[in-house]
Every structure is written in structure tokens, then in C-alpha cells.
Amino acid sequence: MNKSKLNVAIIGLGTVGSGVLRLLNKQKNNIKNRTGIELRVVAISAKNTTKKRSVDISPFRWIASPLNIAKDPNVDVIVELIGDMDNTARKVIREAINNGKHVVTANKSLLAKEGSIYEELAREKGVFLRYEAAVAGGIPIIKVLQDSLIVNKISKLYGVINGTCNFILTKMESDGREYSDVFSEAQRLGYVESDPRLDIGGIDSAHKLALLSCLAFGTALNFKAVKTEGIDHISIEDIQEADLIGYKIKLLATAEYSKNKLTQEVSPKLIRKGSPIAQVNGSTNIIAIEGEEIGTTVFSGPGAGMGPTASSVVSDLVAIASRKSKSTFLTGDKTNSSNRNEKVSKKSSFYLRFVLKDKPGVIARLSGKLSNCGISINQMKQKPLPKQRATLIMITHKALEESLKKALIDIKKLKICEQKPVAIEIQEI
Numbered sequence: 001m002n003k004s005k006l007n008v009a010i011i012g013l014g015t016v017g018s019g020v021l022r023l024l025n026k027q028k029n030n031i032k033n034r035t036g037i038e039l040r041v042v043a044i045s046a047k048n049t050t051k052k053r054s055v056d057i058s059p060f061r062w063i064a065s066p067l068n069i070a071k072d073p074n075v076d077v078i079v080e081l082i083g084d085m086d087n088t089a090r091k092v093i094r095e096a097i098n099n100g101k102h103v104v105t106a107n108k109s110l111l112a113k114e115g116s117i118y119e120e121l122a123r124e125k126g127v128f129l130r131y132e133a134a135v136a137g138g139i140p141i142i143k144v145l146q147d148s149l150i151v152n153k154i155s156k157l158y159g160v161i162n163g164t165c166n167f168i169l170t171k172m173e174s175d176g177r178e179y180s181d182v183f184s185e186a187q188r189l190g191y192v193e194s195d196p197r198l199d200i201g202g203i204d205s206a207h208k209l210a211l212l213s214c215l216a217f218g219t220a221l222n223f224k225a226v227k228t229e230g231i232d233h234i235s236i237e238d239i240q241e242a243d244l245i246g247y248k249i250k251l252l253a254t255a256e257y258s259k260n261k262l263t264q265e266v267s268p269k270l271i272r273k274g275s276p277i278a279q280v281n282g283s284t285n286i287i288a289i290e291g292e293e294i295g296t297t298v299f300s301g302p303g304a305g306m307g308p309t310a311s312s313v314v315s316d317l318v319a320i321a322s323r324k325s326k327s328t329f330l331t332g333d334k335t336n337s338s339n340r341n342e343k344v345s346k347k348s349s350f351y352l353r354f355v356l357k358d359k360p361g362v363i364a365r366l367s368g369k370l371s372n373c374g375i376s377i378n379q380m381k382q383k384p385l386p387k388q389r390a391t392l393i394m395i396t397h398k399a400l401e402e403s404l405k406k407a408l409i410d411i412k413k414l415k416i417c418e419q420k421p422v423a424i425e426i427q428e429i
């Protein structure tokens, strides 16, 4: 590979792929002037040959088979922007690396599950695998963890890393609308993945968190160990009640590494309104990192979209051409005994919402079950509902999550709940 020239093939010409073509075209001279590097697009591919694209693809060589591109001797680097809906991306990445090509991808889903395999293969073949766009769109968080913070012992990272969920929760709050209504709007606007569970079920955040965890702590990639809960059970009432006591509800991704134990969790949390995390609205992402030397450092910016994601992809190309690239960190330290995801017992306060049959003695029975599990109540509010039902809102004193789970199982057995209770941890961050 001539250092000053990089022959690039782009596979996938959707939102991100078109953005990369557009950006390379717009910034070609600027990149050359500033870095001395010429990025040349020598092949493109997508699924549908006749589809109208948002960029002019006529100057580029279209190759129908992505696998043929991965074997093309004229190509130095493959930019995989297909996604994880079938086996194509997996085959393309493997084939490209096996043929001595560098790979840039934004495919967080595939990387979270199999990134360590591709990393090992890339090392073996002496090529680079880069994926800045896979986490938090335009925020250069991968480089920060691989380079800038490398001398820091990182103990915790947390943040909001799914723009769709944050858009829905923010919109529910600002417009006073129910989840289902705002979810439909997000779908209409094209913000929701074709499989909505990826976004609203917290899985997309879990993919990204798994990648960030192993980069931050040097542990092995372990997506399956991320405890994951989504936002589809959150009602406007929960958001309004949280607001009354000074909190917002956010889908928080948290990874913590302490005493050789790693915990990874994605779930809705009540976050105090003054916290920077609570102030991130719409599709913006935010990630806070707690390191030994840096204290807490916060990164915020656009988490997705054509421009920000393409900017990260092109920065990876420049890094490869400059041979500044590190190999990835996805295999983690195999000798590290802490690679397992461990349960750490910690105490927190919880917000609880029950819809109960409005009968005498019901609240006493429910409170009794909480008390039996060592959970005491800090605040309680009852609101009547039609059809002889009532909503009961509670804020608990600090208690173990395991104790709350046990209490909720016992409460279920009482058969006094009209719907599944909502329990959200209150996080003081």
C-alpha cells in the first residue's frame, strides 16, 4: 500500500454509505492538503442496482458481488456499511481480511457478537479493523478509549447511547404524550430500526456498551452478559411523576469495573435533572468516563445520522492511510480473571408504580411484602382510577435490587395488581 494513496471500496450505499461517498467527494482536496493522503473510491456496491441514491454514483465502478470486491487486488480497504440483517457483512469482512485488506465498519451488532474473531484474524493478517462509527455516531469515543485515555485506569463509564430511545423519552416529556403515540411518530420519521426491539428493547445500546466495556477495561467482549431492559413499559405518568421529584427518565447504559468484577447494564433510570446525562435531549448521545487520572470526563454529540457517522468512517480511512491505526481491543485480556460479568450487590432507591384493585387492605398487604424484604418507603402517593382501581406511586429508601425483585414476586402472588408493576432505579450521577 502506498502510504499517500488508499484505494477504497464502499459496500452499502444507504444512509451511512451515501454519506461517506458525499463526504469523500466534498473533502477530497481538504483531506489531501491537510494529511497528504488521497482517498480514492475504486468500487462501490449495494443490493439494488436501480435504486435512486441521494448521491451521484455514476462516476464509480459498481461491482454486483460484495464478495468479489473483498478479493479485488486493486482494493486496499473495504468499508462495510450493509448492517447485520443477513450473512453478507460477516462474509465480506472475513473475506476482506483474509485477502489482506483493511476493514472499516459501522456494524455494531456484528462487532458486539463477533468482533474479537475479526480482530484476531486482522492481527494475524497484519491489517487494520476500525469501527469509530459503530458507537455514538460522530463522537470519537473509540479513539478516545484506544488512544487518549490509554494510561487511565477506567472504573466506570455510563451514558445515553441510543438516540431513538432518547428521542422518544424526550418527546413524551416535552409533549406530554404516551409512549405508543411517540413511538409511532419515531417510526414515521425513520428513526426506528426495521426491527424495533433493537432500539426500544435496549439491544442496540447493549451492543455499543459491550464494545465500549472491553475497550475501557481491557476485559473480553461479552455482549451476552449485558443486562438489558428497554423503555416500552414507561408511561407518561412515570415521566411526570419523576419530574415532580426532580428527575428525568433516561435509558442509561452503564459498565463498571471494580474489584475484578465487570457489570454491564442497559435499563431506564431516574436521573437527577441537574446531571449532564439528564440534559441530553432528542437523538444526542452522551458518554461519561471515570478514570484514575482524568476524573470524570464527558463526551456529547450527535449519536447517528448521515453526516456524523460518515465523518467517523472517513476519519478511520485517514487513520489507516496514515498507518496511525491501532488494532482493535476487542479480544481483551484473556488472562484477566475478571472477564466474566459479575453481579455486584449495591443499594439504591427505587421509583415504583402499581395499578391496584382499589379495595380495603390492599396497600397494607403490598407494603407488608416490601417490608418483609427489608424495603422501606420514603414517599407514597395514591391516585384513583376508573373501574375501582388506583395507581400507587412509591419512592423507596435505599435497598438491594435483589430484595426488590423478591418483593415484586411476592406482591405478584397477592393478585392485587392490575398490570405489571414498573420499578426504576434512581441513579445519583
Ligand SMILES: NC(=O)c1ccc[n+]([C@@H]2O[C@H](COP(=O)([O-])OP(=O)(O)OC[C@H]3O[C@@H](n4cnc5c(N)ncnc54)[C@H](OP(=O)(O)O)[C@@H]3O)[C@@H](O)[C@H]2O)c1
Binding pocket: 011, 012, 013, 014, 015, 016, 017, 045, 046, 047, 048, 049, 051, 066, 080, 081, 082, 083, 084, 086, 088, 106, 107, 108, 109, 133, 134, 135, 137, 303, 304, 305, 306, 309
Ligand atoms: N444510520 C445511522 O445513523 C448509523 C449510525 C451508526 C451506525 N450505523 C450502522 O451503519 C451500517 C449501515 O447503516 P445504514 O443506516 O446506512 O443502513 P441502510 O440505510 O439500511 O443501508 C444499508 C445498505 O446496505 C445495502 N445492502 C443491504 N443488504 C445488502 C447485501 N446483501 N449486499 C449488498 N448491499 C446490501 C443496501 O442496499 P440498497 O440500498 O440497494 O437497498 C443499503 O445501501 C449498519 O451497520 C448500521 O448499524 C448506522
